[in-house]
Amino acid sequence: MSAYDILTGIQLCMAVAMIAYGFYFRRARECSVLFFVGPGLLVAFWAAAVLYYYTEYPFLTILCFLMAFFLGLGLGLWFKQGLPELTYSRETHRLRCPPQRLALPVNIGFCLLFAAFQASVYHLPFLTHSWFFNEILGFAPGLATGLFWGRGLAVLLDIPMRGQQVYKDI
Incomplete structure (x- = not known):
């Protein structure tokens, strides 16, 4: 079995799972913290599989991924509008x-982003030898993953406890 077939299988499974999460969160739900963090873990695993398979210059690609991830994480934590x-x-x-109407379009966007790398390299295999492609290969998933994790972390850090008593200074 070739590595390309394994990557295609991983991408198809991830796409189905991300679209299922998008449909699941369209209505108000009650779920565990681990289930809520599930899409973030899937995106990180998917980004790692894409980077591992397509990178020609691993240190450059991982460096670009980490720079973009921390940039996206910071931006996701900073811009809390509409969370x-x-x-x-x-x-x-x-x-x-609460109902998250943007969950499905955002998850489909992730699917299209990661599938675009596979489609472009399949039709133009010489791209993997380009430094610019390897930088984009690290930067685009890193920024998207960082934004996804940053927004999720911002939501989790801003949770009010139900039944929590608030004491005011008298």
Whole structure:
């Protein structure tokens, strides 16, 4: 079995899982923290598989990925506009998520981004020998993954506890 077939299988499984997550979060849900973090883990694993398979200059690509990841992480934490407000229940240890209408388009965008690398290299295999392609290969998934993780972290860090008492100074 060739590595290209394995990568294609990974990408198809990830695309199905990301689209399923997009449909799942279109309605208000109650889920565990691990289930909420699942799409972020899938995106990180998918980015690692794409980088591993297509990179010709691994140190350059990983450096560009890390620079873009931390840039995206910082931007995701900084821009908190339009983030959904989650609540955490201590009794059930579950998150209450409001409907996330943008979950499906964002997840489809990730699928198209990662599939674009595979389609471009399949039709133009000489691209893998280009420094510019390797920089883009590291930068684009790194920025997208960083933004995804940054926004998710910003949502998780801003959770008010249900049943939490707020004490005010008298």
